[in-house]
Amino acid sequence: MSRTQSPQGAARAGRALPQAAAALVVVLLLLVIVRLPWAGDLGMHAATVQRLSHNLFHPGNPLVDADTPSPYYSPWMLVLGLVAKVTGLSVFVVLRLAALVGLSLLVTGVWRYVRTLSAHRAAPALALLSLLFLWGPLLFNWSGFLGLNSLALTVSYPSVFALGLTFHFWAWVTRATREEAAWGRWLWLGVLWALVLLCHQFTGVVASLGALAMVIAARPARPVLLRLAGALALGMLLLWLWPYYDFFSLFSAGADLEAIHKPLYEDLPARFGLVLLGVAALVLRWRRDRWDPLVLFFLLGVLVFAAGGLSGHYSWGRALPAALIPAQLAAALEVVSAGRRAVRAGWACVLGAALVVGAWTQVGTLGYVTGRAALPSVVAAKYRTPWVGYxxxxxxxxxxxxxxxxxxxxxxxxxxxxxxxxxxxxxxxxxxxxxxxxxxxxxxxxxxxxxxxxxxxxxxxxxxxxxxxxxxxxxxxxxxxxxxxxxxxxxxx
Known part of the structure; x- marks a missing residue:
């Protein structure tokens, strides 16, 4: 009896460990939301909520006293401004509520999308851990990028809300192409696509590349392509009708953004070296299926990122998550989908070691909950003090x-x-x-x-x-x- 139970017990332990680790990480992020450390663009988003809470229909420029539109006036920020206006809550309380919504969407979105790729119960937890920790030995923070430390600092940003919607969007697109869904579902997907693009334009690009890869991988029939065209037309119409800023004028604004995005092309091995494990997993997936959606997604992301670096359009570097996300997901999924048990065990050990390295790089995130004084000196050395505020x-x-x-x-x-x-x-x-x-x-x-x-x-x-x-x-x-x-x-x- 014990011989038959032992493998079953090992399997249960193999599922429980990543699930418990993922749950602890989510709890950590919830505690971070309570503190809401300030760095980067938090002031911009707080200012946007401020303007909308005072004037929902004509807020003006969020930073200077000028009557201009702003790409920060997205549907999500409009909702937050309305919440602030109706409730009288301070903008920082409203941003904490936004962080809770964004984090919830992200976790559930990852779970739903990974379920379209694997039925294994541990797959979503492994995927979440890989998205957060499979990066590199050099800490990297940028909105729209899902490293734990980056997410802790940007969890209230529209980019996290948009990323959460994006994973749900991919799950729906995957199912719609497989099931040859009716017109109504495809039109809803067109609305969701426009919503992601309006809420965070760079994440919208990543969402579009991922959806394109999934459609190509499905090789849909002509009726599905017609419905897809209808969804795209509806989405484009909504982008054109959005009254708070001219979405399509942003395509001519890249020159003003290139300098601040050039660092995205620096220190790539140190920042993202652990993702090479995911690239190896993608090679194995490609050998099993030439139309694998994660492989196609990765190739599209690499193509756009490389084109930006070669042409000097460094703002295109914001499409890098379109290469990172499929590689990180592939590394996680190989643990549960590789052939023999010994091969899966080997992948689990390698991925576990890589995740430990990535977690150690970002261990300073604990300080956003405890403060520097409560951290051991070796951890405190990795902690980056948030901005004080005004x-x-x-x-x-x-x-x-x-x-x-x-x-x-x-x-x-x-x-x-x-x-x-x-x-x-x-x-x-x-x-x-x-x-x-x-x-x-x-x-x-x-x-x-x-x-x-x-x-x-x-x-x-x-x-x-x-x-x-x-x-x-x-x-x-x-x-x-x-x-x-x-x-x-x-x-x-």
């Missing part, structure tokens, strides 16, 4: 006030309702962005006269200045001092 100016700076500040403060101050003179991020719809940036640079330059500084403040109706102590002079009254010896000055009339 809540300390809110007793004086009111909604709609204009603040003169350099780039880093300008990425955070609008989260509290104020505007800055120049946006902290590239803005493709703000025509005078370069002039505003030049005004800020001149204002803080050491050789600028008091008269020139006063002229700049008048030009942009500036009421407050955030800067160093050395800035004190005529026309400014010191109000308070914040972290890193930053000073809030009131502009004297």
């Amino acid at each position: 809540h300390w100016i809110t007793p004086w700076v009111k909604y709609g006030d204009v603040v003169m500040a350099r780039t880093t403060p300008a990425r955070q101050i609008p989260a509290y309702g104020a505007y800055t003179v120049a946006p902290g991020y590239p803005d493709v719809f703000l025509k005078d962005s370069a002039r505003r940036e030049d005004a800020v640079a001149r204002y803080f330059a050491a050789g600028t006269s008091a008269a020139d500084r006063a002229g700049i403040l008048r030009q942009y109706d500036v009421k407050w200045v955030v800067g160093p102590r050395s800035l004190a002079g005529p026309g400014l009254r010191k109000v308070t001092v914040g972290p890193a010896s930053q000073v809030l000055y009131r502009v004297q009339p």
Whole structure:
């Protein structure tokens, strides 16, 4: 009896271990949401919710006092702005709610899509762990990329919401092509495709490449292709009708985004080296099935990413998840789908070792829950301190006030309702962005006269200045001092 139970017990343990590990990671992310560490674009998204909560139909530019559209005014942010307006909750509470929704969509979406690829009970948990940890020995954070540390910092972003929808979208597309679904389901898929593109354009590209791979792999009949064309037409119509910004004008805005995306092409082996295990798994899948959807997905992602690097269109590097995701999923699925038990066991050991390496790279994520002081020194060395924020100016700076500040403060101050003179991020719809940036640079330059500084403040109706102590002079009254010896000055009339 024991001989027959032992393999069964080992199988149960093999399923339970990844499921328990995945559950612990989800709990960690839920605790991170409570703290909501601030870095990167959180201020932009908080500012977007601020503007929509004050004016749902005509919010204006989210960062500067200008009447321009913005690609950040997506359907999802419109919902969040409405929640803030109706409930009166602060934008940071609303962003925590957004994080809960985004994380829930992501976890359930991965589960549903992986179920279309494997019926093994451990497959979804292994897939989630691979998506989070199968990266490289060098920490990498960027919105739209699913490393654990990156996800912890971006969990409230629209990119996570869009990624969650994307996995559900792929699951529906896969089933629709297999079952030759009716017109109604395909039209719904067209709506969902447009929603992903509007909520996060770069994730929308990844979603489109994945769906294309799944359709090619299914080699659908002519009636399915007709329904697919109808879904695409409906999606394009919705993109064209969206009133908050011109979606199609973004195709001509790439030149403004290339410089900030060039780092995506740097340190590739260190950042993504562990994904080579997934590439090996894709080769095995291709040998078993020349039309494997993950293989096709990977090839499309590599093609777009490589084209961006070769042509200098570095913003195309945001399509890299279209290569990473199928490779990471393939590595996980090989553990449960390889031929003999010994081969599967070998894959499990190799993948487990790779996941441990990836988890150690990102172990500093624990600090977003515990704080640095509670971490062992070896872990604390991997912890990256989040931004402090500018809540300390809110007793004086009111909604709609204009603040003169350099780039880093300008990425955070609008989260509290104020505007800055120049946006902290590239803005493709703000025509005078370069002039505003030049005004800020001149204002803080050491050789600028008091008269020139006063002229700049008048030009942009500036009421407050955030800067160093050395800035004190005529026309400014010191109000308070914040972290890193930053000073809030009131502009004297």
